[in-house]
Amino acid sequence: xxxxxxxxxxxxxHRQRSPLHFAWRRFVANKAAxxxxxxxxxxxxxxxxAPLITKSPPTAQDFLGEALAFPSAGHWFxxxxxxxxxxxxxxxxxxxxxxxxxSAAVFxxxxxxxxxxxxxxxxxxxxxxxxxxxxxxxxxxPLLAAMLLGALVGGGYWMIIFIAxxxxxxxxxxxxxAQIKAxxxxxxxxxxxxxxxxxxYIIRRHLIPNSVSPIIVGFVLAIPLAMMLExxxxxxxxxxxxxxxxxxxxxNTGMSxxxxxxxxxxxxTLALAVTVMATTLFGDGLRDxxxxxxxxx
Amino acid sequence: xxxxxxxxxxxxxYPLRDPNGWLPRYRELRVVRDVDxxxxxxSIVGLVGESGSGKTTTGMMALRLTEPTAGRILVGGQDxxxxxxxxxxxxxxxxQVVFQDSYSALDPMFxxxxxxxxxxxxxxxxSAREQTETxxxxxxxxxxHRSYGxxxxxxxxxxxxxxxxIARALVLRPDVLIADEPxxxxxxxxxxxxxxxxxxLQAEMGLSIxxxxxxxxxxxSLTDKVAVMFxxxxxxxxxxxxxxxxxxxxxxxSLLDAIPVLNPRDRRDRVFRSREDLEADIPRLSAVATGLxxxxxxxxxxxxxxxRYEALVQ
Amino acid sequence: xxxxxxxxxxxxxxxFVIVSILIFTMMHSIPGGPFDAGDMPLPPEVRARLNERYGxxxxxxxxxxxxxxxxxxxxxxxxxxxxxxxxLELLGRAWVPSLVLGGLGVLIGTPLGILLGxxxxxxxxxxxxxxASAVATLGLTIPVFVTSMIxxxxxxxxxxxxxxxxxxxxxxxxxxxxxxxxxxMATYARYTRSAMLDTLNKPFVTVLRAKGLSETRIIxxxxxxxxxxxxxxxFLPMFIGTATGSIFVEAIFRVPGxxxxxxxxxxxxxxxxxxxxxxxxxxxxxxxxxxxxxxxxWLNPRIRAGGxxx
Ligand SMILES: Nc1ncnc2c1ncn2[C@@H]1O[C@H](COP(=O)(O)OP(=O)(O)OP(=O)(O)O)[C@@H](O)[C@H]1O
Ligand SMILES: [Mg+2]
Numbered sequence: 001x002x003x004x005x006x007x008x009x010x011x012x013x014h015r016q017r018s019p020l021h022f023a024w025r026r027f028v029a030n031k032a033a034x035x036x037x038x039x040x041x042x043x044x045x046x047x048x049x050a051p052l053i054t055k056s057p058p059t060a061q062d063f064l065g066e067a068l069a070f071p072s073a074g075h076w077f078x079x080x081x082x083x084x085x086x087x088x089x090x091x092x093x094x095x096x097x098x099x100x101x102x103s104a105a106v107f108x109x110x111x112x113x114x115x116x117x118x119x120x121x122x123x124x125x126x127x128x129x130x131x132x133x134x135x136x137x138x139x140x141x142p143l144l145a146a147m148l149l150g151a152l153v154g155g156g157y158w159m160i161i162f163i164a165x166x167x168x169x170x171x172x173x174x175x176x177x178a179q180i181k182a183x184x185x186x187x188x189x190x191x192x193x194x195x196x197x198x199x200x201y202i203i204r205r206h207l208i209p210n211s212v213s214p215i216i217v218g219f220v221l222a223i224p225l226a227m228m229l230e231x232x233x234x235x236x237x238x239x240x241x242x243x244x245x246x247x248x249x250x251x252n253t254g255m256s257x258x259x260x261x262x263x264x265x266x267x268x269t270l271a272l273a274v275t276v277m278a279t280t281l282f283g284d285g286l287r288d289x290x291x292x293x294x295x296x297x
Numbered sequence: 298x299x300x301x302x303x304x305x306x307x308x309x310x311y312p313l314r315d316p317n318g319w320l321p322r323y324r325e326l327r328v329v330r331d332v333d334x335x336x337x338x339x340s341i342v343g344l345v346g347e348s349g350s351g352k353t354t355t356g357m358m359a360l361r362l363t364e365p366t367a368g369r370i371l372v373g374g375q376d377x378x379x380x381x382x383x384x385x386x387x388x389x390x391x392x393q394v395v396f397q398d399s400y401s402a403l404d405p406m407f408x409x410x411x412x413x414x415x416x417x418x419x420x421x422x423x424s425a426r427e428q429t430e431t432x433x434x435x436x437x438x439x440x441x442h443r444s445y446g447x448x449x450x451x452x453x454x455x456x457x458x459x460x461x462x463i464a465r466a467l468v469l470r471p472d473v474l475i476a477d478e479p480x481x482x483x484x485x486x487x488x489x490x491x492x493x494x495x496x497x498l499q500a501e502m503g504l505s506i507x508x509x510x511x512x513x514x515x516x517x518s519l520t521d522k523v524a525v526m527f528x529x530x531x532x533x534x535x536x537x538x539x540x541x542x543x544x545x546x547x548x549x550x551s552l553l554d555a556i557p558v559l560n561p562r563d564r565r566d567r568v569f570r571s572r573e574d575l576e577a578d579i580p581r582l583s584a585v586a587t588g589l590x591x592x593x594x595x596x597x598x599x600x601x602x603x604x605r606y607e608a609l610v611q
Numbered sequence: 612x613x614x615x616x617x618x619x620x621x622x623x624x625x626x627f628v629i630v631s632i633l634i635f636t637m638m639h640s641i642p643g644g645p646f647d648a649g650d651m652p653l654p655p656e657v658r659a660r661l662n663e664r665y666g667x668x669x670x671x672x673x674x675x676x677x678x679x680x681x682x683x684x685x686x687x688x689x690x691x692x693x694x695x696x697x698x699l700e701l702l703g704r705a706w707v708p709s710l711v712l713g714g715l716g717v718l719i720g721t722p723l724g725i726l727l728g729x730x731x732x733x734x735x736x737x738x739x740x741x742x743a744s745a746v747a748t749l750g751l752t753i754p755v756f757v758t759s760m761i762x763x764x765x766x767x768x769x770x771x772x773x774x775x776x777x778x779x780x781x782x783x784x785x786x787x788x789x790x791x792x793x794x795x796m797a798t799y800a801r802y803t804r805s806a807m808l809d810t811l812n813k814p815f816v817t818v819l820r821a822k823g824l825s826e827t828r829i830i831x832x833x834x835x836x837x838x839x840x841x842x843x844x845x846f847l848p849m850f851i852g853t854a855t856g857s858i859f860v861e862a863i864f865r866v867p868g869x870x871x872x873x874x875x876x877x878x879x880x881x882x883x884x885x886x887x888x889x890x891x892x893x894x895x896x897x898x899x900x901x902x903x904x905x906x907x908x909w910l911n912p913r914i915r916a917g918g919x920x921x
Contacts, residue, residue: 151878187401188401206406237878258763266764277749
């Protein structure tokens, strides 16, 4: 080696500022997103510790004598038409809603990532096929198709997850595809190709890790979509079958009672509105923080 | 001795879709035409030419990152033009690349040690620990402290990133390096450092470099031989000093005229000529005077040892 | 431009055929036909006769071809739930309330949303910006049946200003129209705002300002026009949202429109009606898709040549 010694100024200092640090700062600056995240955490805790904070199981008709009772100190949200503590039902409803939302989001990501990666990396015929599939999914509104499918298979917890995932992957797939398309022209991918690395290796080691932001965003935004789908199907009677507590179902029941027993309509409506809203705000904030260029898309 | 890299009659055309047709109709956009270029072992060859003349495309074809439409690529005398990925892999290790944009040349999710170790990993050279060790040695060798191994590309300056890119390209000890404008994005002093680094490493490793550049002063100081590209063709090729002192093709002359000069008196008879003008101005030679057979299209005519330029023999 | 339209038309038609086959197959694989209802089992020979009469005993492919042949002659068959009329007559009846309420909702919601979005973009970080964001987020995230429920609870049950449901007297239309209007309003408020902000941040606007053009002229002559492109792309999701929303709006406000029949046809497995409704909706969505594509290309000459950019 010739006179190439270590350059001046090349002694490292340890103030490392990772991109995540800046993302976190952007996220914290977004009040709506922080509140949304806090509410979401609260809801998750509520769902996890449901047995500890409720006095009776959600399906137990322990209070038949007090059926339709208004909210009171004993029953914070009152009692429903079948003599069940309504607070219990709302809290356990969070379990159903959130678990369906998260599972469907996992499912969406599991379909969306590989398809988006393939379409984005190979372009050409594979991309064409994937885009036609997506086109089909975008001219069939998810809710209508979900109703048909729901009627077809008779609803049910796992079926809703399946249906929500079936329609939720499109968004994830498009996000991942766009990201991979943009990144595969980058020189570091060219350099890996010049090394003789296989497409599988390049997708796994380079392209997917560089797509974490859109994947996280796609994942979080798939949650409220699935929750909405579940509530909508349950509202129409083709979703989660009773007696499993589902907010959509409760709203449907509440509708028949709303003139006289308002609590049966108000609480599930608010619970659903707050949960979906908090998740969306959190997801939007995450998206803006992780990738400012995606804003408003 | 066989040449390190040889390009023979290399062509690339892209189908260009006619937007107004009822059915898709294509015509050919010929980006690189019939390029012959030899990079001898242990030498640096410059490839110069205006933007869009096809330099990058030629380099990418040599690396088999872009498939040529016609022609052959020989690495150390072996034809790699049609090799399958598996057969090609050992040759990939012999030929590496450094790009202009050092920012997008490094995966932002990898640490520098991972980046430099990746070629060893892909080619299965040594254990994971040895790979990291070699990578850190190389970081040191290109002038970065070993502790930089745990840093990420965005924490570096452009010049430092380019050093990392060079380390990654050389860690497999290739025979050929294709450097596509490696210094265009750097400021003058950093540029000089990178050029020195490349020069040192070349001498040390007996490397052959295809150096693609706009920057004629760098080319003059670094290369042994220069090829001038215009419109997808090589229009002149000669030993570096030869081409700078005795340019034959009008395009080469106009390219040399475009070098900024300090002394205004030297600017006297400079003319800036349009592309169309240059395209029309093909050197014409008489078949009788030169003793060459007349041909309907221009071709490369020898002009002294190692010097060729494009002309029409009539 | 015409080749572009024809190419898109072809691609959309292919999508339509695929979707119609999917729907047809899906619907016919729903376990149980319409005539094996649980509570009132029909004698097997009667059921066989009914199945034969409605062609349910033939192969799926034959049924599909027969069906599509009929569709081309506007023959959608007889709805199981009201055999006294044709599907076409029933749909003709059901269109009216959906079109009136949905149409009025879109007509009122769209300009409101656009105005709100423009105001929000021009007065960033003021109360009107926050209002627009709140409206947009609420309207886009909360399912329309929840918004409808909240409206009923507040305006009909609690304040008792308007009747909650029904179809007939125009005062019953107020709440459903308002519920419909939230969808385009929220969509347009959000996208107008971000499209305007995007344009306002473009270098050319800075150049116009530097040239000394008045802010009003910049906004009316340049920014609004340049913001129109993203706005057009919103048309499709907005349209789909409204059409889907009609199911819930009509179920909640008890309006005898298409959405209500959609729900009842699914509940009663009324194939002819269900199929006709799904086909109609698919045609509508395909057309909306096509129109938004064409508008987009028309406003944006750059993509006209290469087709739809992915
Ligand atoms: N994928 C492609 N499809 C169509 N045309 C292409 C494609 N890639 C390159 N070209 C065209 O080929 C020509 C040569 O491009 P190339 O990048 O090789 O030029 P260059 O000499 O490297 O220019 P620069 O000095 O600007 O880097 C350009 O006109 C470019 O537009
Ligand atoms: Mg180039």
